[in-house]
Amino acid sequence: VRRHLRWRRDNPAGLPLPPGPTRLPVVGSLFSIKDIGSQWLTFAEWGKKYGDLIYLEILGSRILVLHSEQVAQELLDKRSQNYSDRPQVPMVTLMGWEFNVGFLRYGASWRKHRKAMHQALNPQAMLSYRDIQLSRVHQLARNLLEVPDKMEEHIRTFTASTIMTVVYGYKMAPRNDLFASIADRASEMLTNSFFPGAALVNAFPALRYLPEWCPGAGFKKFARECRKLTRELRDKPYNFVQQQRAEGIAPHSMVSEMLEHNEEEVVIKSVAGTTYAAAVETSSSALSAFVLAMLRFPSVQKKAQAEIDRVTGGLRLPDFTDRPSMIYLEATYREVLRWCQVTPLGVPHMTTEDDVYNGYFIPKDTIVLANIWAMTHNEEKYPDPMRFMPERFIAEDGSLTDDLGEIQFGFGRRICVGKYLAEAAVWIAMVTILAAFNVNKAKDEFGNDIDVEPEFTPGVIIHPKPYPFSISPRSPHAVGLVRNPSS
Numbered sequence: 050v051r052r053h054l055r056w057r058r059d060n061p062a063g064l065p066l067p068p069g070p071t072r073l074p075v076v077g078s079l080f081s082i083k084d085i086g087s088q089w090l091t092f093a094e095w096g097k098k099y100g101d102l103i104y105l106e107i108l109g110s111r112i113l114v115l116h117s118e119q120v121a122q123e124l125l126d127k128r129s130q131n132y133s134d135r136p137q138v139p140m141v142t143l144m145g146w147e148f149n150v151g152f153l154r155y156g157a158s159w160r161k162h163r164k165a166m167h168q169a170l171n172p173q174a175m176l177s178y179r180d181i182q183l184s185r186v187h188q189l190a191r192n193l194l195e196v197p198d199k200m201e202e203h204i205r206t207f208t209a210s211t212i213m214t215v216v217y218g219y220k221m222a223p224r225n226d227l228f229a230s231i232a233d234r235a236s237e238m239l240t241n242s243f244f245p246g247a248a249l250v251n252a253f254p255a256l257r258y259l260p261e262w263c264p265g266a267g268f269k270k271f272a273r274e275c276r277k278l279t280r281e282l283r284d285k286p287y288n289f290v291q292q293q294r295a296e297g298i299a300p301h302s303m304v305s306e307m308l309e310h311n312e313e314e315v316v317i318k319s320v321a322g323t324t325y326a327a328a329v330e331t332s333s334s335a336l337s338a339f340v341l342a343m344l345r346f347p348s349v350q351k352k353a354q355a356e357i358d359r360v361t362g363g364l365r366l367p368d369f370t371d372r373p374s375m376i377y378l379e380a381t382y383r384e385v386l387r388w389c390q391v392t393p394l395g396v397p398h399m400t401t402e403d404d405v406y407n408g409y410f411i412p413k414d415t416i417v418l419a420n421i422w423a424m425t426h427n428e429e430k431y432p433d434p435m436r437f438m439p440e441r442f443i444a445e446d447g448s449l450t451d452d453l454g455e456i457q458f459g460f461g462r463r464i465c466v467g468k469y470l471a472e473a474a475v476w477i478a479m480v481t482i483l484a485a486f487n488v489n490k491a492k493d494e495f496g497n498d499i500d501v502e503p504e505f506t507p508g509v510i511i512h513p514k515p516y517p518f519s520i521s522p523r524s525p526h527a528v529g530l531v532r533n534p535s536s
């Protein structure tokens with residue numbers, strides 16, 4: 050009865066909720082087994098049946114999934130005042146991850162963090178990180194030359210070591226770096242924090258008060274271990290910068306810059322820790338998908354290499370100043386992010402007030418997911434969407450279209466704050482790899498090509514599953530450029 054009265058008060062016109070599947074009490078029963086962890090595929094199917102808005106309730110949570118770019122822009126961009134909160138996940142707080150700017154509630158604290166982050170990561174600030182990115186990408190090329198079959202590892206080292214230097218001015222050890230391993234382990238625990246015990250505490254927050262020895266309270270031990278790591282992740286590299294400053298040897302970095310501007314310590318630590326965590330997995334995943342696309346679509350690879358050779362004359366490795374002259378590479382970059390969409394459902398938004406849209410009632414505290422994967426694989430806008438085709442972004446007159454692929458970075462006030470950093474890192478790695486190497490299918494024991502079907506590990510950030518490949522220098526001259534890029 051109380052629920053009914055509340056409904057009448059909040060929704061006096063008695064408007065319907067948006068359409069959706071029957072409400073079921075158990076999460077799993079909503080999805081077919083093959084889609085568990087890849088819900089955007091199920092949602093995309095439902096989108097065909099129910100339209101651009103799908104409403105569902107799972108374990109008492111209200112969820113609205115948006116399927117078209119236009120509706121996402123109407124709600125998340127134009128009504129961003131009401132659609133910019135984030136749902137709070139108890140397990141995230143228990144694990145000490147609540148400092149992450151991406152999880153902060155919409156309000157004064159988020160605004161302060163976001164501003165500091167934007168100052169450090171805006172297009173102008175990016176210029177000061179170019180030398181670091183270039184030196185790290187040249188290291189990536191040397192690593193690929195020396196141990197080509199460890200490509201995935203080299204890509205991760207490239208993204209992690211670039212970020213460590215950009216954020217803390219810290220030069221990572223080539224193997225088993227202490228700071229990176231703390232951050233990686235804490236991020237991995239966050240990704241794995243959706244096991245049954247943790248899912249229960251997310252659904253029933255009161256369980257967090259169970260003592261650790263209680264049956265079913267295993268999540269508490271897991272959370273305690275992670276909390277130690279998240280504390281170290283925030284404190285250790287920050288203390289390293291402070292120590293270097295005291296000795297007068299701190300190089301330019303995001304943290305040293307913020308310290309110079311007398312930013313609050315808690316903000317600096319959170320912004321720095323967030324940057325590492327948000328950047329490494331996303332950029333590595335996009336680059337791994339890029340290599341996968343190159344081996345599956347060799348004609349794209351050849352065209353891109355021809356463009357690079359035209360601009361550099363094959364005499365040097367490319368750098369950032371070449372970017373405006375490389376139209377096909379720009380289109381390839383946009384296509385990489387569209388094709389793989391490393392964050393298929395973005396990061397959940399949440400409403401702070403009741404709303405009405407197109408005659409539907411959208412209650413306060415509704416979790417709003419943008420099915421970005423469905424939008425970037427919309428057959429009307431991107432025909433034959435699973436095909437890798439940079440030409441989609443090139444107009445008839447040979448110039449780039451005005452589709453900048455912005456939606457891949459989300460919507461409204463919570464749009465990805467790291468997109469310029471991601472863009473620079475992914476772009477420079479792509480052009481450097483193509484300038485110096487050929488990516489091919491691996492051969493089986495009989496010398497036949499091994500075909501690869503793209504498959505991704507599910508999650509908030511998806512990653513290509515390991516695949517066979519072959520990577521080799523384009524020519525002896527290319528080997529020389531990789532060994533000595535400034536020659």
Ligand code: HEM
Pocket residue numbers: 150151152153163170323324325327328329331332335386391392395396397398457458459460461462463464465466467468470471
């Ligand atoms: C290919 C790379 C990347 C993709 C596709 C991507 C995508 C996204 C998406 C879809 C969101 C959610 C936006 C929304 O709520 O609507 C997001 C948020 C965010 N991203 Fe990225 N991202 C990438 C790289 C990065 C990098 C390199 C950084 C850090 C430097 C970063 C930092 C963040 C942060 C802090 C948020 C949360 C913003 C907030 O809640 O205010 N991302 N990203």
